[in-house]
Amino acid sequence: MRVTLTVNGEVRSADVEPRTLLAYLLRDEFRLTGTHVGCDTTSCGACTVLLNGVPVKSCTVLAVQADGGEVMTVEGLEQDGQLHPLQEGFWESHGLQCGFCTPGMLMTAYALLREVPDPDEETIRRAISGNLCRCTGYQNIVKAIRYAAERLSAAGAVAGEVK
Amino acid sequence: MFPAPFEYLAVRSVEEAIDALARHGYDAKVIAGGQSLLPMMKLRVAAPSVLVDLNRVEGLSGWQEDAQGLRIGATTRHAALERARPLAERYPLILATAPWIADPLVRNRGTMAGSLAHADPAADWGAAFLALRGQVEVQGPQGTRSIGADDFFVDIFTTSLAADEIITAVRLPRPVGHPEATYLKLERKVGDFAVVGVALNLEVDPEGRVAQAGIGLAAVGPKPLRAPQAEAALIGQRLSFNLAREVAALAAEAADPTSDQRGSAAFKRDMVRVFVQRGLESLRQRIEGRQPASA
Amino acid sequence: MALEVTEARPLGKPIKRKEDARLVRGQGRYLDDIALPGMLYLALVRSPYAHARIKRIDTSRAKALPGVHLVLTGEDLAAKNLAWMPTLAGDKQMVLAVGKVLFQYQEVAAVVAESRALAEDAANLVEVEYEPLPVVVDPFYALEPEAPILREDRDPPSNRIFHWEVGDREATEEALRRSAVVVKERIRMPRVHPAPLEPCGCIADYQRATGKLTWYVTSQAPHAHRTVLSLVSGLPEHKIHVISPDVGGGFGNKVPVFPGYVCAIVASIGLGRPVKWVETRTENLTSTNFARDYHMEVEIGATEDGRVTALKVFTIADHGAFDAAADPTRFPAGLFSIVTGSYDFPTAFAEVDGVYTNKAPGGVAYRCSFRVTEASFLIERAMNSLALRLNLDPAELRLRNFIPPEKFPYRSPLGWTYDSGDYAATLKRAMEIIDYPALRREQAERRARGELMGIGVSTFTEIVGAGPSHTFDILGIKMFDSCEIRVHPTGKVIARLGTRHQGQGHETTFAQVIAEELGLTTDDVIVEEGDTDTAPYGLGTYASRSTPTAGAAAAVAARRVRDKARKIAAHLLEVAEEDVDWDGQRFHPVGAPARSVGMAEVALAAYTNLPPGMEPGLEASVYYDPPNLTFPNGAYICVVDIDRGTGQVHVRRFVAVDDCGTVINPMVVEGQIHGGLTEGFAIAFLQEIAFDDTGNCLAPNFMEYLVPTAVETPRWETDRTVTPSPHHPIGAKGVGESPNVGSPAAFANAVIDALAPLGVTHLDIPLYPWKVWEVLRQHGITE
Ligand SMILES: Cc1cc2nc3c(=O)[nH]c(=O)nc-3n(C[C@H](O)[C@H](O)[C@H](O)COP(=O)(O)OP(=O)(O)OC[C@H]3O[C@@H](n4cnc5c(N)ncnc54)[C@H](O)[C@@H]3O)c2cc1C
Numbered sequence A: 001m002r003v004t005l006t007v008n009g010e011v012r013s014a015d016v017e018p019r020t021l022l023a024y025l026l027r028d029e030f031r032l033t034g035t036h037v038g039c040d041t042t043s044c045g046a047c048t049v050l051l052n053g054v055p056v057k058s059c060t061v062l063a064v065q066a067d068g069g070e071v072m073t074v075e076g077l078e079q080d081g082q083l084h085p086l087q088e089g090f091w092e093s094h095g096l097q098c099g100f101c102t103p104g105m106l107m108t109a110y111a112l113l114r115e116v117p118d119p120d121e122e123t124i125r126r127a128i129s130g131n132l133c134r135c136t137g138y139q140n141i142v143k144a145i146r147y148a149a150e151r152l153s154a155a156g157a158v159a160g161e162v163k
Numbered sequence B: 001m002f003p004a005p006f007e008y009l010a011v012r013s014v015e016e017a018i019d020a021l022a023r024h025g026y027d028a029k030v031i032a033g034g035q036s037l038l039p040m041m042k043l044r045v046a047a048p049s050v051l052v053d054l055n056r057v058e059g060l061s062g063w064q065e066d067a068q069g070l071r072i073g074a075t076t077r078h079a080a081l082e083r084a085r086p087l088a089e090r091y092p093l094i095l096a097t098a099p100w101i102a103d104p105l106v107r108n109r110g111t112m113a114g115s116l117a118h119a120d121p122a123a124d125w126g127a128a129f130l131a132l133r134g135q136v137e138v139q140g141p142q143g144t145r146s147i148g149a150d151d152f153f154v155d156i157f158t159t160s161l162a163a164d165e166i167i168t169a170v171r172l173p174r175p176v177g178h179p180e181a182t183y184l185k186l187e188r189k190v191g192d193f194a195v196v197g198v199a200l201n202l203e204v205d206p207e208g209r210v211a212q213a214g215i216g217l218a219a220v221g222p223k224p225l226r227a228p229q230a231e232a233a234l235i236g237q238r239l240s241f242n243l244a245r246e247v248a249a250l251a252a253e254a255a256d257p258t259s260d261q262r263g264s265a266a267f268k269r270d271m272v273r274v275f276v277q278r279g280l281e282s283l284r285q286r287i288e289g290r291q292p293a294s295a
Numbered sequence C: 001m002a003l004e005v006t007e008a009r010p011l012g013k014p015i016k017r018k019e020d021a022r023l024v025r026g027q028g029r030y031l032d033d034i035a036l037p038g039m040l041y042l043a044l045v046r047s048p049y050a051h052a053r054i055k056r057i058d059t060s061r062a063k064a065l066p067g068v069h070l071v072l073t074g075e076d077l078a079a080k081n082l083a084w085m086p087t088l089a090g091d092k093q094m095v096l097a098v099g100k101v102l103f104q105y106q107e108v109a110a111v112v113a114e115s116r117a118l119a120e121d122a123a124n125l126v127e128v129e130y131e132p133l134p135v136v137v138d139p140f141y142a143l144e145p146e147a148p149i150l151r152e153d154r155d156p157p158s159n160r161i162f163h164w165e166v167g168d169r170e171a172t173e174e175a176l177r178r179s180a181v182v183v184k185e186r187i188r189m190p191r192v193h194p195a196p197l198e199p200c201g202c203i204a205d206y207q208r209a210t211g212k213l214t215w216y217v218t219s220q221a222p223h224a225h226r227t228v229l230s231l232v233s234g235l236p237e238h239k240i241h242v243i244s245p246d247v248g249g250g251f252g253n254k255v256p257v258f259p260g261y262v263c264a265i266v267a268s269i270g271l272g273r274p275v276k277w278v279e280t281r282t283e284n285l286t287s288t289n290f291a292r293d294y295h296m297e298v299e300i301g302a303t304e305d306g307r308v309t310a311l312k313v314f315t316i317a318d319h320g321a322f323d324a325a326a327d328p329t330r331f332p333a334g335l336f337s338i339v340t341g342s343y344d345f346p347t348a349f350a351e352v353d354g355v356y357t358n359k360a361p362g363g364v365a366y367r368c369s370f371r372v373t374e375a376s377f378l379i380e381r382a383m384n385s386l387a388l389r390l391n392l393d394p395a396e397l398r399l400r401n402f403i404p405p406e407k408f409p410y411r412s413p414l415g416w417t418y419d420s421g422d423y424a425a426t427l428k429r430a431m432e433i434i435d436y437p438a439l440r441r442e443q444a445e446r447r448a449r450g451e452l453m454g455i456g457v458s459t460f461t462e463i464v465g466a467g468p469s470h471t472f473d474i475l476g477i478k479m480f481d482s483c484e485i486r487v488h489p490t491g492k493v494i495a496r497l498g499t500r501h502q503g504q505g506h507e508t509t510f511a512q513v514i515a516e517e518l519g520l521t522t523d524d525v526i527v528e529e530g531d532t533d534t535a536p537y538g539l540g541t542y543a544s545r546s547t548p549t550a551g552a553a554a555a556v557a558a559r560r561v562r563d564k565a566r567k568i569a570a571h572l573l574e575v576a577e578e579d580v581d582w583d584g585q586r587f588h589p590v591g592a593p594a595r596s597v598g599m600a601e602v603a604l605a606a607y608t609n610l611p612p613g614m615e616p617g618l619e620a621s622v623y624y625d626p627p628n629l630t631f632p633n634g635a636y637i638c639v640v641d642i643d644r645g646t647g648q649v650h651v652r653r654f655v656a657v658d659d660c661g662t663v664i665n666p667m668v669v670e671g672q673i674h675g676g677l678t679e680g681f682a683i684a685f686l687q688e689i690a691f692d693d694t695g696n697c698l699a700p701n702f703m704e705y706l707v708p709t710a711v712e713t714p715r716w717e718t719d720r721t722v723t724p725s726p727h728h729p730i731g732a733k734g735v736g737e738s739p740n741v742g743s744p745a746a747f748a749n750a751v752i753d754a755l756a757p758l759g760v761t762h763l764d765i766p767l768y769p770w771k772v773w774e775v776l777r778q779h780g781i782t783e
């Protein structure tokens, strides 16, 4: 089946089998390999992308279900050569080690800051509880997201509208 | 892991969906949030040859309140209910239960109707649905019907839905008194199905007496259970510590758990007792806080 | 905002990680991100039975599926003499089953097809007929005379793999007989799994024209893998190019060689096309190497006033169907003999019997320097039981028995020479941070009110950095590691090491070591690992060995570069070499700091303006054979509250004071500790790969093998003491594993401390709510 979707602002199409999972459409067809796959039971969130603005596990959405939709992946965070404050935050706060969970974490955090621009620690921990990290123990991830929240509020912007 | 091949139908109406189901019989399945079905298809535990996607059917998403109660469309996501602040007043159990389901990402896709249709005995909505005396609106080739909560669950992963029927909405009756509710869940970690889940919904008259009681239990039987005797013991009563103890013991008797990796049957039964008691205690405090005069 | 902070004298500073520039952009290149033209995909057919004879395999339907290129069975491999492969522990393992299967999910056939999905389709079409055999699940039963022999290939036929002992049995038994107090405990460390977030996988790319095999693989030890591969396949080693790209976590999982790897290579050689195999999470958890599964019995003796007298340990080690541990050759039970821990035992004895059962193979060192976690858990639990018996505070008992600082280097009764440590100082620091006396007072008050609060102490000593070549090898290869440094004419450096990081930050930390030695910034240094065509030979990254071995090699190589640089500097400064000073950043004539040259000027001269007779270029290559291991230590204190109704444990506080010697990058060290503590928490409370009576794996995926989320994970409080290693060039000891080694006992001790008034002296981990609830119920405690 032919699917057409907007990925990181760009219209893209591919022919896929109906059973193709969105994660593999992005990875194998569009070569956006920042979206990772870490499990087969919808448990880890390494595959998190925004589908029509909502973070979902792209290993558990069919590519055909995303037809006509809008997808944002980790590759869409950096704008005009400028890292998103979340990316800066993860870097500054040592919010990643192996980096395998990072793209999913970033996308979940991106959606969180849109909904709750100034989340407290508890809110952050709950929001990222569908994203597993085996390396960091989460503490620095929380710090990284706080960093971005502060950067964004200092800039008087909300995530996604930052220049 | 990849599902076995199937044909995909992005239907636009319930009729179209039912048509497809009628044509393909047991080979076809509808997909709503896909958060139970797709993992099973990836593990190839399920391999429907036709997948009928409800997500593009107009009018199935969202909730509305009317004089009879609340109607939740079949493709309404868990997350939409979790954020449905206006329901706090009349349907607090919905807001209390939703955050306990799976994790935030799964909640962005999964649906209440899908969860009920899937009939996992450990599902959180199952217990809440029983406690609220809900109904499902069902449509099939023969037309529409509604099935009450007590008649809906049949056995593990089995409901009284026919293979060619679709849940179009979940209905919850308007409360008869002021509702107070809570959901208690023992989970080993976020994203874990319940070791034990308890849904409590009380509707209280102006004197602070229980007019309607719902106690739903998750993961302690082959299907979600209700605790009718425990509920009956609450009717017409003001909550008290001793009453909570008595009701908790009755609820524990209604449980029918089995022993497994998550604990022995005795443990799970006792968790029902502990949770019902704790839940009633917290509701008592809320009710008393609201009605200082009647305390 | 510019993220690059470049600093002179970077050692010991929280320099931001260089690798993150690509990783935060989603531009890491992990194994599964690599797609080669014409690539095919491999899927494995696995056994549903734990023990069964294979009566028939029918591959015809699979072969007939369009898009399928190859189906391999054990018989096919046997014809190439590849049905079995050696394990790193010196056992052998079936690549694809021949005759029978020995564990559920064992590899039975391999299918290669045009796409992943198609390969899975075809795998489902392979028909295998099995005849179930009696199953051995319990490792104690495995040693009973009536137990079926699992490995008929072994001579003599026995389920016992090895018996290993260390120490003086007689002296220990005698000392125990004479001890005023002897405490016995049976302690199990359950089977767990490293489960890095990225599963294992490889792409084998054999080019018929050149006869060269390029093998991309999720590998913690690419050089060792190349050698093993060459030995197994007969391909000449220089025609095997192993590339370990970005690795999404390892924790010991990515040290061994797996059947899927061999199948992909065989398929690529046979088909002349690249073949990718990436395991699913289910395959990862069920077949590619568990850890632990130690069943231990300990006796610890002491005097009335709490001085330890002797330690005796007996252990059954369940290795599953094949001993696929990656232990150094002479250590079938790894470095378990660190079991005397931080305490000055006059005598000790330990024995370990390895056994076969119908479970997945392994015994890998999961975030652990070879069985050190088991040893540490045992001694730290046993010390608590002893404290209970003596009615002594567990911290006090430890303070009475620590090896005192003046005894270092300390020769342990089981044969190790501990390099350095100040255990009392480390523990006291932790007690001070958490205000230990106040906690004990609070506990007494809460106990009086019937509340269940526990305080757990663990003061472990690790042994890492394997290791000195006189003692350590894997399959004969000595466990040195290496670093090669090239300084280019403009003073920019490429350094290549034999290790392979998986999140530990080597691209930054080793750059810090080298930049520090050369007076450069980390921006001037690129660190490369994981490519066997370019990097010097080394044994890889596991067992916290990178900093003690390759990190040392980096420092020594950099010093060699600096030695040559000094000569060139003398030439440039027109003074004698002895008259040149190095101030940490620049060379200058003694007493004349105003005139100086830096590394960039020296580097240029090394290619343009050499002293007469000097060989051009500025580089060094070092194979570092460590003189000893390093012995990091730490003191962890954990506070828990137990819910009387549900048995749930809430970790209220956790203070970790680590001593890993010189700290290269405190931010990275702290990150390692957070991560290790989180894994230790999971092991203490959530994780076990359990089996039912018929050998079915009960935790085959992340729905049952529980990885904690941000919600359950406690908040960690960290601090450190610094006792440098006297024999390491910069005094560093390695840190990646300490928190995982030391913390499980702190958690368990806290829970058991809470329950101690009920007479509880031990509970096996994982401490699920139901386990605690059972104890409470037995003692009539309910809500
Ligand atoms: C990691 C993970 C953790 C989870 N944890 C929990 C948990 O803690 N508690 C919990 O309750 N749930 C949990 N779930 C399940 C989740 O809530 C699912 O969303 C839910 O069970 C199914 O809803 P769905 O809309 O995704 O249904 P789908 O997966 O789309 O469908 C499920 C089944 O219902 C049928 N179906 C769906 N919609 C209809 C309809 N309208 N009419 C008739 N049949 C229909 C489908 O044919 C299918 O058989 C978890 C899921 C995952 C992946």
Ligand code: FES
Pocket (backbone or CB within 6 Å): A036, A037, A038, A039, A040, A041, A042, A043, A044, A045, A046, A047, A048, A057, A058, A059, A060
């Ligand atoms: S890959 Fe694990 S949730 Fe999608």
Ligand code: FES
Pocket (backbone or CB within 6 Å): A095, A096, A097, A098, A099, A100, A101, A102, A132, A133, A134, A135, A136, C197, C248, C249, C503
């Ligand atoms: S950084 Fe490795 S999984 Fe999160």
